[in-house]
Amino acid sequence: MDTRETPLFELPEPTPDTTAFPFGHGLAAAVAGGYVAADWAEALAPVEGNMVSLARELERRRSSGERILPAPPDILRAFSRPLSEARVLIMGQDPYPTPGHSMGLSFSALPQVRPLPRSLKNIYLELHEDTGAPIPAHGDLSAWADQGVVLLNRVLTVGAGAAGSHRKLGWEAVTDAAMSALAARGGPLAAILWGKDAQALAPALGPIPIIASAHPSPLSARHGFFGSRPFTRANELLVAAGGAPIDWALPLAVPRA
Template sequence: MSLDEPAVIRAGPRPTMVSMEPHETPLFELAAPARDATPFPFANGLCQAVDKGFVAADWAEALAPVEGQLVALAHILEARRAAGERILPEPGNILRAFSRPLAMARVLVMGQDPYPTPGHSMGLSFAALPAVHPLPRSLKNIYTELHEDTGVKTPGHGDLSAWADQGVVLLNRVPTVGSGDAGSHRKLGWEAVTDAAMGALAARGGPIVAILWGKDAQSLAPALEPIPIISSAHPSPLSARRGFFGSKPFSRANALLLASGGAPIDWTLPAVAQRS
């Protein structure tokens, strides 16, 4: 995720917050649709999620040890939704980081949790749904560094699906959040799931590179050994000038991939967003 400040919408009881890096204030938010009653696609286990195309088969195999945790999380989320909390992103996007095969993973980009503004998150860390304008400021800073680092012309949308299609795993440490309440789903149990995902990537081995922006992401480095790691300040507006700008994560990732016998990522993004 980018660490954008939540909108003021709140629903349901607010859990105790943990410390986070500074957030941004959204300039506006999209009109909120009616509350979603779509079932969570992992509520009945990973086989159903694979059958419906939400999770790749090899990721389901890797996440099998935490399948019970995923089912329990679905029940927790359903209870919170029934109590009036709006869960973001929409159910079909929650596990989107696992929709491409584990076997094709080449770069891991760890975020914290999704944008807490309705209509923004698409289930990929730092990415935003194509209709979101203006772009979240952390994402704008990522695009600025992308252009300075690689010369890639950056688009006016925030859909990073083209990266995911090349094996860039855009994973949030906590894949859900309550509307308007950043960090509200930490400690619900998602950490066990993303721990399993990181362990699967580390066990699979290279060529793969991890990009860790900010202290929260960098704290995960031990779980990713022996994956090569690129770390810097977070692209948030309050920290980007303290080490993110000029860090060249995109060209460095490609250099590491090439050095380990892998193919580089084409960081180019289409001018028009893909259909989500």
């Protein structure tokens, strides 16, 4: 998501959410609850205090009536698969601000979301042109995450209807630590950076090879995103480094829970 994504329809009336933020009692509790992989918890240990403070601030905001997105169990979803299995990093900006859309993975939307966010539609168009993969009817990118694609937003929460509202809240220190951990771990690994905000993070990624292009937003997709072939280029980098390619084809439909 980026700040150019705005709610697609009138926001529904919020329902009270008292679910605890899974990082409020530290990373050991988040690992025990299945929210964070153990090796990611080790990598994020230097910013554990920041995360506990973030949980307190989010709770304060929620108590004041702000609706926090995504749902608390999904906030750390990008860290739920092992760091050791990471193969591609795709950086986003912040979660979709429309309630019921964001799911804790950058650019990914909950399976029931219709219509799809506009940036994601453009990602699917490029996916099809680049790889020939059919375009799914849903926006759930979990199948990529399951293969080691780290779908990480720069900022991991947002206020409903207010894109970019949690920038400078403190998440940047957490995602800085995540990028440092990826750089230290090394390859086979490739980073896909769409847009200037993501590309500004390139120095933090050290030796990781980078695929950079315009953002898939409707405002910029025709100025360098379309035709950039990020998916096949990422696979070429992985194979060249001795790794296995990603199967970028997504299930055409997500089974109902």
